[in-house]
Amino acid sequence: MTNAPGQDLDSLYQEIILDHYKNPLHAGLRDPFEAEVHHVNPTCGDEITMRVHLDGGVVSDVSYDALGCSISQASCSVMADLVIGKPVEEAMAIHESFLTLMQGKGQVEPDEDVLEDGIAFAGVAKFPARVKCALLSWMAWKDATTQSQGHSESQPQEAQHG
Amino acid sequence: MTNAPGQDLDSLYQEIILDHYKNPLHAGLRDPFEAEVHHVNPTCGDEITMRVHLDGGVVSDVSYDALGCSISQASCSVMADLVIGKPVEEAMAIHESFLTLMQGKGQVEPDEDVLEDGIAFAGVAKFPARVKCALLSWMAWKDATTQSQGHSESQPQEAQHG
Amino acid sequence: MIEGLLPQLDIVRKDFPILERTLAGGLPLVYLDSANTSQKPQVVIDTMVDHLERHNANISRAMHQLGAESTEAFESARDKVAAFIGAPRRDEVIFTKNASEALNLVANSLAWATGDLAVGPGDEVLITEMEHHSNIVPWQLLTERKGATLRWFGLTDEGHLDLSTIDELITERTKVVSFTWVSNMLGTINPVAEITRRAHEVGAIVVVDASQSAPQMPTDLAAMEPMERPDVIAFTGHKVVGPTGIGVLWGRGDLLAQLPPFLGGGEMIETVRMEGSTYAPIPHRFEAGTPPIVEAVGLGAAVDYLGELGLGAVRDHEHAITAYALDGLATVPGLRVLGPLDAAERGGAISFEVDGVHPHDIAQVLDARGVAVRAGHHCAKPAHARFGVQSSTRMSSYLYTTPAEIDALVEALEYTRSYFKLG
């Protein structure tokens, strides 16, 4: 059997991803929170319920209940761990940088200082069908955070193509 | 210039047809009548209003007001002249035989004893787009006659394809 | 050697150019996603190309030679489709853009119906829990908008319709019963004749979603007893080796003639004045605008192709492959099939779960081995919910599927388990 496809897979399923998948950080729904959102990947049915608690301009907690594949679960865990404790503005910048990575079709070099464990998702960007999995929780977080800030952005936004 | 297309045309535009077109028989709307129908060729907009008067099982009058091309006008004139004075049953048989001719794609040999001037339309059967023109008045006549007989057949029937 | 396979399967496969493709890493394509969309034989592609390169013109409206050729090609596609399903009359065959539009056409038109067909408070529409979203949402919209009630058949643990409640569900209040002939998720073949008869006894309209049955089983409407013949069936071109962009609605002529128009415009009219319009007879009444011409022509070639193979032979092939696949899947530890386990009771779509691996991840690993399956809810979320899962992996075979491809699937599933380090 050829090994080529296996190698491809390994670039998707990095050890870090599988670890987060098996042991997700910050899982569960907690109080207090200002906004709770429910996002769905309509294509495959993956779902997430997410709460965001802001405190003095800082993301004080992100808690969630998620159903989905390894990529979407691990991404959620990584995201929560990255943004909790960060000022909203900085967290939004991290979000932006993750989005750029995911939409880069594998051409964007991730910045480990910003994304930390998130750089493990660089390989996902080469699998267009999985990009939405990786982004589900990030989109939910952005939505919930914006709502927490008092802006309402009720219509879930779809990931931009191309 | 090649003559081939001209020959084709002449098989469509027989002298008899052009004559009936220029001098249509039985034109105009007359009393008495038991049924009046209005048929349209939805494709091109040709229209006909037709009245039928039956008397003792005989087609006693067919009168009409028609707008359309040479084929549809001539066909109406020929039809009216053919059926007026005939028992309904015989007229229906003529209708049937004209229908068969028109749907025969030029393969059916017309019977002059039955169709008289109608045989001039044999060439029309080779022009699928014109078959509907030739049939418009015949369909209207059938509809009106059936209504006159007391049967209601309100939904105009479309010429069967193939 | 397995019984029932299509004779000369290797030659049949040569008709499908895509099956010769290789994927990343030079792997051969193992296409097991035919319930999602089927592959196209060369003859369908060539027929479309010939139409576009030599006969392209708008239909009906055009009087010239190209127009006559194009109209003839389009209308003879209607004849072919009518023959394919044994339609009692050719003008009962309406071309839509897909099965979804066909189903919506009926539901949406019913929303504007008056008289006997009107749907309102107190009236009920009956569907089932195993429907594709395209046979759920249109009826939700209809009943919500008109204040009627949506009801549904539940499912047994084996993935059959639970007909034990049929007397409560089909009543004098039932205006429409709409259900799938073959489930695209569970594979279940439903008892169309029996349900249709019961529905007709109370005067309900019966709509059957034939999207999964038309590709796999002979359909002969004219041969069905009128009481047991659905009033409407819908299917989609791209699942019967035809192109996308075309679907079919067959409906009983007098029912269709009673339905108010759906889309307005173009060729669906009899006459138009600014003050009001009248409409053409079927089929044109429901074919507003320029229809999918080259798609109809391609579909005509597709059903001809299936007709030459013989739908009976295709069904036998599917049955043989499905049985073989069920056996193979049973050898994979932790794998659970959703739906009937007897190949005789089902079509060629088999959805399953594997303990400890999410369907996306299964599909991903399979894809890395060249095996194309579908993962997700397959547009059947309620059926997934019924079985307590959110998604599943689905393999679906078709007339070109070989036993060796099933072997490749089973092997790739074993590999998936080892990749994710499952016992």
Next chain:
Amino acid sequence: MIEGLLPQLDIVRKDFPILERTLAGGLPLVYLDSANTSQKPQVVIDTMVDHLERHNANISRAMHQLGAESTEAFESARDKVAAFIGAPRRDEVIFTKNASEALNLVANSLAWATGDLAVGPGDEVLITEMEHHSNIVPWQLLTERKGATLRWFGLTDEGHLDLSTIDELITERTKVVSFTWVSNMLGTINPVAEITRRAHEVGAIVVVDASQSAPQMPTDLAAMEPMERPDVIAFTGHKVVGPTGIGVLWGRGDLLAQLPPFLGGGEMIETVRMEGSTYAPIPHRFEAGTPPIVEAVGLGAAVDYLGELGLGAVRDHEHAITAYALDGLATVPGLRVLGPLDAAERGGAISFEVDGVHPHDIAQVLDARGVAVRAGHHCAKPAHARFGVQSSTRMSSYLYTTPAEIDALVEALEYTRSYFKLG
């Protein structure tokens, strides 16, 4: 030599295989029916074949390599179409089956709208007397069904909209103004910016039927002033050198997001439970079921092809040919053109009458000479009625039309007159 023709017209013509065809009697094809449907360049056909032979799969739903390729091809067609019309956002581009469906989508959804968008008694929808049936009947259905009132702009004798009544027609009661950018019968180019501004001042939604303008003139929505930019435009693939089976609806994102769903099912959902469903954001919200995938891919190649020629150059070509044709037609005794006589005010469709010969008969004789034109009401019965005729003959050029073809038309018209023995 005529100014403004496409450079290297003879080479451009070689892109269109059908133009090499001969007709009965070995006559060359003179195709002057492009307003009905355009011919297809080889690159569109080849792109579709490549998709069907190598990348065919269902989109979105499929996780495998073919699925990814097909999805990428489909979504990049959306990007190309968005670029073609200068859409402010790519997700505002919705694929339908044709222009007619796009227009019906809006009218039909509005019938179920609540709140601001609701249409009911006292409300008015404003159209024009020069609309294609596809932009009349949907609004008749909407206003009849909802008890609203349909009004329309009349036409001047020269074939322009009679804007003298604009103050009476566009009022606080006007909910929707829907009109064509370029008439398919009269050729008239309408003042989109001016009418849109007026309609927006009273808060009406503006729908523009771009079926005839999109093929012939540059469209740049993003460059339009927001007050003058329509809220919705619709056009159809087969008139922009693309395949049948695909149309485009562009709509302002926040308007589309407010509209209730049109067709339900397949991929237009967010989540489905038996008790009720929620819907996906645009564009998917309005793309129920398997979309016309290979058709979108073909359309992408088509708009790329037009983009390479340059829509400005295409418009110049049409203008030059139209002016030349108007001059030629003016030499035919008894011929009367319906619509503006100045090529600058019109598109490339020219409808005319010839005293003493019915349009069918003209088209028939022309066809016998290889000249393909359309005869009939061109799906614009009210405009014909306005000019006191029941039908007309229409020649319509496109980017591949040569002056020699116009000469052939004029000569064939002379022959027609002599065939029917007219002075």
